[in-house]
Amino acid sequence: MNSAVLEGLPLTCETSEEWAPLALANLDQVLRDHAWCEYKAASAGLGLMARFPEHEFLHRPMVALVQEEMLHFRQVTDLLKERGVSLGPPPVDPYVKKLRGLLCAKGSGIGGLGDHLIVNAFVEARSCERFRVLARALESGPEADPDLSNFYQRLADAEGRHWESFRDLAMQVCDPAVVTRRISEAADIEADLLRSLPVEARMH
Numbered sequence: 001m002n003s004a005v006l007e008g009l010p011l012t013c014e015t016s017e018e019w020a021p022l023a024l025a026n027l028d029q030v031l032r033d034h035a036w037c038e039y040k041a042a043s044a045g046l047g048l049m050a051r052f053p054e055h056e057f058l059h060r061p062m063v064a065l066v067q068e069e070m071l072h073f074r075q076v077t078d079l080l081k082e083r084g085v086s087l088g089p090p091p092v093d094p095y096v097k098k099l100r101g102l103l104c105a106k107g108s109g110i111g112g113l114g115d116h117l118i119v120n121a122f123v124e125a126r127s128c129e130r131f132r133v134l135a136r137a138l139e140s141g142p143e144a145d146p147d148l149s150n151f152y153q154r155l156a157d158a159e160g161r162h163w164e165s166f167r168d169l170a171m172q173v174c175d176p177a178v179v180t181r182r183i184s185e186a187a188d189i190e191a192d193l194l195r196s197l198p199v200e201a202r203m204h
């Protein structure tokens with residue numbers, strides 16, 4: 001697969017073509033969901049430090065991640081404010097919940113912290129892909145919004161870096177060859193999960 005939206009990512013399937021038009025038609029709803037995704041990404045970084053206190057090497061990269069995700073949260077909530085849209089309560093995220101269940105199931109992965117790092121790596125990678133798709137959809141056509149398109153391109157670049165950071169951290173706790181093999185298995189599991197979920201006006 002050579003699609004530009006998947007470039008540099010571990011993913012094996014692209015987002016359905018139905019998603020971008022649906023997201024553009026319900027942009028406020030997608031932005032609300034997106035704001036909470038940034039919040040949850042920060043919260044996941046904090047959670048890893050508390051859950052694995054023996055792994056002090058996580059502290060610096062997680063603090064940097066949490067700060068960046070909270071900046072994204074602020075940027076998206078600022079956008080909502082400009083649009084006169086309230087944030088509302090956090091929606092449930094079946095994609096992340098199910099992905100965590102599948103990849104962290106006892107005995108199926110590389111164990112403990114490594115599995116959690118790989119879940120986060122895939123959530124970042126899928127977010128990167130969706131942001132690229134959205135940035136492209138906002139580039140031209142009747143719904144074009146060049147500023148928002150650039151914003152999503154910048155965020156896609158950030159999430160692409162985050163996927164690499166989580167992969168590299170996993171390689172610090174497990175044999176890199178084992179991590180590489182697990183990432184390729186996880187890519188198929190993630191693709192099957194994505195295909196099983198309905199296409200909705202949300203980030204995942």
Ligand SMILES: [Fe+2]
Nearest residue numbers: 038041069072
């Ligand atoms: Fe982010």
Ligand SMILES: [Fe+2]
Nearest residue numbers: 041124159162
């Ligand atoms: Fe991220």
